[in-house]
Amino acid sequence: MRPDITITIPVPFLPLHExxxxxxxxxxxxxxxxxxxxLPVRNKSDKPRARVEVNMAALTVEALSGCAISLNAQ
Known part of the structure; x- marks a missing residue:
């Protein structure tokens, strides 16, 4: 049986400069x-002057998908 590993994403979106x-x-x-x-970013929809925020959750999922593990997002 495989052990469960918990990965916490402290901030789902980061400003581009950060x-x-x-x-x-x-x-x-x-x-x-x-x-x-x-580099995935948050959709700014109808706010073209909104700051650009990088989607850290999407980057984490992408990084984990390259591993030989099963991924269950909750």
Whole structure:
């Protein structure tokens, strides 16, 4: 039987500048990653001037999907 592992995502969305600070990614590189779809962001819907927020939950799921584990999101 496999053990259960709990992964907690402390913040589901991070402002782009904070994501860049934590990961050491240049802001220009992060914007390029958003533009070509490598970095998922929160949908701004009808607020075009809203700040860009990186979807950390989607990044975590993407990272875990590359592992040989079964993933149950709750």
């Amino acid at each position: 994501y860049c600070r934590l990961t050491g990614t240049a802001i220009g590189t992060a914007r390029d990653m958003i533009r070509d779809g490598r």
